[in-house]
Amino acid sequence: MLSITQAKKLALLSQGLPPKRTSSALEAFERLGYVQIDTISVVQRAHHHVLWSRSPGYRPEHLDELVSQKKVFEYWSHAASYLPMRDYRFTLRRKQAIKSGEQRHWFTKNPKLMSEVLARIKAESIDG
Template sequence: MESLVLTIPQVRKIVLEAAGLARKAQFGIGIEAVYRIIDHLGFVQLDTNYVVERAHHHVMAARIPDYQTEWLAELCEDGSIFEYFTSASGFLPMHDFRFTLPIKKAFKAQRKPLTQAETNLMKQILDRAEREESLTVGDFENDRVEASSGWWDWRLRAS
């Protein structure tokens, strides 16, 4: 079998084409382009940390002229895409939903039953969310007994 040797410019061209960055509006324009990008890439990671805007919106804005951030929510609402968490949270095309079912089934089978305290806390949170609608982690009292063990469980309070 003969090996194929590519130059750096050839590799760059292949990667940019595959990432949807080779040409302006490579996937088209409008909300349909958002779906085509997610379908092509297979997964667009959500990122809650941001300075200018959340990272998944950067992915779209870099590829779609006049991108509107609400388009992702609209595609979720109409059932074209869904949000799912594996090692990271992201958007996937709905036709891939079936591939998440074995993972969900395994998690459910391995999960320990909730304690009464966990059930009570969940009910309190859901009841409050239903009454107040828009809540953030900072809206809840910080009753932590021990200090944070890392960046993933910091509790920020709005001043």
């Protein structure tokens, strides 16, 4: 049985916190599997905090470099995320299914729903 202290240490270490050694942002992606893109920006966008806390010396331009070097890519996993390029192959089946029409993309236009939403906005707007 783990003590509370041991459980806390295990939880932090399994997330790569604190980093055992100087590691790169790419190593952080590879360890975590993905980093969710987050628009919240009090000090800096939250996905940069994730990388900074796991990669001493990280700067936001490091992410831009990884994208331009095709070492990570942006994809809608369960949310908008950056993933290591090693996982790109796992996205192909879904992309092919959408392209072929076998599967609809989640944001495919729904004219009925759009009409209902626009009608409600018009009915409930203060200019209405």
